[in-house]
Amino acid sequence: MPEIHAARRERVRQKIAEAGADAALITAGPNVRYLTGLASSNAALLLLASGLAVLGTDSRYALAAQRDCPDLELVIERFIEPRLAAEMTRRALRTVAFEAHEMSVERHAELAAAAEGVTTVPFGRKVEELRTVKDPSELELLATACRISAQAIADVFALIRPGVTERQLAAALDRRMVDLGAERPAFDTIVASGPNGAIPHHAPTDRPMRRGDLITMDFGALYGGYHADMTRTVALGEPAGWQREIYELVAAAQRSGIEAARPDADVADVDAAARDLIREAGHGEHFGHGLGHGVGLEVHEAPTIGYSRTGKLAERVPVTVEPGVYLPGRGGVRIEDVLVVGAGGTGLLTTLTTTTRELLVLLPGDADVATTNDLKNGMTLNLDGQLWTVVEFQHVKPGKGGAFVRTKLKNVTSGKVVDRTFNAGVKVDVATVDRREMQYLYREGSDFVFMDTQDYDQPRIPASVVGDAANYLLEEQTVTVAFNDGTPLYVDLPAAVELTISQTDPGVQGDRSTGGTKPATLETGATIQVPLFISTGEKVKVDTRTGQYLGRA
DSSP: OHHHHHHHHHHHHHHHHHTTOSEEEEOOHHHHHHHHOOOOSSEEEEEESSSOOEEEEOGGGHHHHHHHOTTSEEEEOSSHHHHHHHHHHHTTOOEEEEOTTTSOHHHHHHHHHHSTTOEEEEOOSHHHHHHHSOOHHHHHHHHHHHHHHHHHHHHHGGGOOTTOBHHHHHHHHHHHHHHTTOSEESSOOEEEEGGGGGSTTOOOOSOBOOTTOEEEEEEOEEETTEEOOEEEEEEESSOOHHHHHHHHHHHHHHHHHHHHOOTTOBHHHHHHHHHHHHHHTTOGGGOOSOSEEEOSSSSSEEEEEOTTOOOBOOTTEEEEEOOEEEETTTEEEEOBEEEEETGGGSSSEEESOOSOOSOEEEOOOSEEEEEGGGOOTTOEEEETTEEEEEEEEEEEOOSSSOOEEEEEEEETTTOOEEEEEEETTOEEEEEOOEEEEEEEEEEETTEEEEEETTTOOOOEEEHHHHGGGGGGOOTTOEEEEEEETTEEEEEEOOSEEEEEEEEESOOOTTOOSSOOEEEEEETTSOEEEEETTOOTTOEEEEETTTOOEEEEO
């Protein structure tokens, strides 16, 4: 496509002439690629007002430059800016424009020192301004990147279920985009679940997804150097009223922003079309970022659609429209699509990212189906509406009759242990139990307040669920809390904890042989039996399963 790049360089030459310069030194990587076709991490273009342009790059890209840029003079050099500065002097150039927004002060000082007799002047963002309006070849590449992105998210929806982590889902999205033809993800994929959804640019963690979560995914494919950018928010399980409310608000705001994004529209007015709806609904403070931005050789490029921005939209300019509402500690919603303003000269918009923008509610089954042949210790079963954990199992194949499985099951809620026998191969429901590491904070009335160590969510667990574990809980202690379908099941403590004796009768020195015990009150308020020699203020080990004294700590 040398002719396309040559036409682009001619447009920049007009800008050079308007600036009263003899040449422009183009050093921003995306601008070099836009004007030459060369993708390089070390390249610069000396574009003369008239005459053959000079492309500098190093030996790693020499063959690619020879192949892709046959109509340019090539300079192969490791340190290209000093080399091109010497070229300016050799060609007796008097004034050279440079990209001051990209070049550091230090690099400019080195350039000016090497370009003897040359005056350098800022060129501004002239190339970026030309890049905002895309030609048909660019729109085709961008459309492909968007199609890959939309197909990738459609393909991974089925993977979203309780227990899958944010990091795992992000990796699956990235892999799927590459499998569908992307060079790589256009940027670091965002997956934000539950309370993390209140952080617009949350980095995926090992937090497992849970029923009741809103899950926001912000991602895009890179294809032919062009960046897609797309965001979808889904609900895992039936959404709560507040979740539907903010989703419908964001969806309405996006529709309003899309309708306003017409040729010659002020970018601030487009932003206001969406932002005003969110503000009027009482969530103005929960939408802090701009409504959108241009996309192309960079994932964020001109124009910026925001409440403090100036400028107008033009035809064939691809932009994102991405309103959001973010509620700290609860979650958030963002919906984002790439649109082309005035595509085809119709004054309408072409939506390049096309999966549904309705709230998608993912309803995984309450249980997976297994057979009694698959039983193992620790597995949780849903039997007749109650949850039971397999404590012991034994496969039996008698000489006569059919095989069976003998089990001991512990009721998750009551702790009751029962014996139960199943025929071999019978189907059973395996319940999804989400075990979360949590820190105990404090007690309030009949509830115990914990904090999830991953996302800082603070659920209130009823005393009936905490049960005997309350006897051994200390503030800031880390425990495991088990949930099923968002409902807390039990609190699992370590087998032994260390607690201080807050009150007991005076200890008797030397009384270690009689085996006598006495009551002692722990710092939690629980009472246990301790040896006679234990005194108030001592720290002891206690078995949390039996409440028995195990020894001094």
